[in-house]
Amino acid sequence: MSTTTTIHELAPELGSLALSALMAVAAGLIGSFAVMRRMVLAADPMSHIALPGIGIALMLRVNPFWGALALLLLGAVLIWAVERRIRIATEAVIGVTFAVALAVGSIITSGEELIDALLGAPGTLTLHEAAFGIVGSLIVIVFVLRERNALVVRLVSPEIAMTSAVDVARLDLYFLLAFALTIGLGLRFLGVLLMGSLIIIPAAIARRFARSLATMLTLSVAVAVAATAAGTYVASLAGRPSGPFIVMVAGGLFFLSLLRRREA
């Protein structure tokens, strides 16, 4: 099987749509907890670490996607380790680390590749990428749903989680890895700059309306899937990459949600 076999040859359009829907579900779920954990501002800088990965992969003549993913996961471990050691807010650590990563990445990546990496490459996925998309999305979805109780308790108080037999350090690591993995999932569709938004915006909208966890997760997933489907559709009409359209739809929904005043 050649890696240039595309998913479109095997399952045109429909397969691709199902894959992006699956990724949107993963983004909606992980985003819900990211938003509740005040990681809103962290998603974007964190996605920037993919850039040097793309650059390194291109230099080594490897599929840039794998380079991006490797660096994202490495970044997650790095954040986790730094945060444990010096105990400052995740946001500060992520912000500084990935501003540097962006600087390095923009030096070693160039031209068209950089634009593709930032905004998502249009066109087709290789079989490997599609398979990874499915498996990766499922990992994130299963992780969040299985660990939601531990995540809820940890969110309210790490100490209570510890006394409830939750390995907080391990849970935090897995959460950050799942978060990085979700960004990696969307890189091909949305690009480095925009994937963070698909994780955060639907969850931010859901948070404005939800008063319980089930509503939060359901709404967030629904908005993520709807924005992905609508954005992909509009993009295909316009013959443009889907990433910017997906984020524009999600952003539009967010501003619409502001019209509704939250009950006290």
Place this chain on the structure above:
Amino acid sequence: MAPILEVQDLGVRLGGTDVVRGVTFNLPRASCLAVIGPNGAGKTVLLRALIGALPHAGKITWAADAVFGYVPQKLDIERDLPLSGRDFLRAKAALAGSSAAAQAEALRSVGLAEEVLSTPIGNMSGGQFQRLLIAFALLGRPNVLLLDEPAAGVDAPGQAQLNEVIHGLQDTRAMTVLLVSHDLSVVYRYADYVLCLGPNGTCFGPPRAALTPEALYEVYGQPVGFHVHDHDHS
């Protein structure tokens, strides 16, 4: 009977400062220990070290069968956090493998109405949330309750009620209770032992023996006027 907790020369260093130093005591089963001391004396840090949340020097030995229920100091919950009381309680119940009956029982024992569970935890009153935290701590059949100022931010009648709840739990379930409190009347009334943490050292013992005016002066660095009623409450 072997004590449920033995602490020997416990020390905790945070940010280059000795926050807790040279704390030694043994705690018998089913007793109530009150931890007192001025702000910044390391009471919360001590409790967190005891549950294993902080690296420490010295020795902390819990009995092998000790199961914790921990109620942290007033939590800063965002008002718009989309988690209801039910989400929170269910999460712990699932982790601890507690039944629906156990959840209802925990709510009953803290005097919290079922309806309150639909409220997002950020919208609960201080008293409601503290009760929820205690109910939460009761799931999973703990035999040790660690409470960090459980009545902080609760109105006076609510405080009295919470104290009765905690004391009642100690009586009915033979729990060991470790309680950080600023309220010396609570200490005299409910505690079997008191551990005072102060900048000039520590003291430990039954309240009436340990809390002499001199010891209180040592702990708080100023005279503490407190009138101990001589009649027995128990």
